[in-house]
Amino acid sequence: MRRRASGPHCPVGLEHWSRFTDQDLPPDECARCEAHLETCAECRARVRAVKDTIGLCRRVARQALPPRVKASARKRIQALLAPVTGTRSTRRTRRRETDQ
Numbered sequence: 001m002r003r004r005a006s007g008p009h010c011p012v013g014l015e016h017w018s019r020f021t022d023q024d025l026p027p028d029e030c031a032r033c034e035a036h037l038e039t040c041a042e043c044r045a046r047v048r049a050v051k052d053t054i055g056l057c058r059r060v061a062r063q064a065l066p067p068r069v070k071a072s073a074r075k076r077i078q079a080l081l082a083p084v085t086g087t088r089s090t091r092r093t094r095r096r097e098t099d100q
Contacts, residue, residue: 010043012036014050017043021050 012033019025020033037044065073 010036010040012043014046017047018050021047021054 016025017033020030023030025033037047064070
């Protein structure tokens with residue numbers, strides 16, 4: 001995979017570099033990627049961008065939602081699920097039928 005070309009000349013796409021970053025490629029392919037990265041600044045920039053994006057996603061995922069946003073989201077999800085799961089409105093109907 002040693003290429004001197006960069007960017008549009010490189011047949012390796014973003015998905016491939018993502019798999020490389022995740023160490024989800026066979027060892028021989030990883031070795032070829034590493035050799036290619038030594039000669040291709042644009043692909044190095046792509047790999048750096050993938051790693052930066054993954055890092056940002058991990059940091060954002062750790063942040064807690066503000067209580068107001070969390071409560072609003074929970075209420076909306078419950079409203080969306082109510083017709084499907086029979087929560088709330090069906091339970092009230094069943095209780096009334098049982099009480100009679």
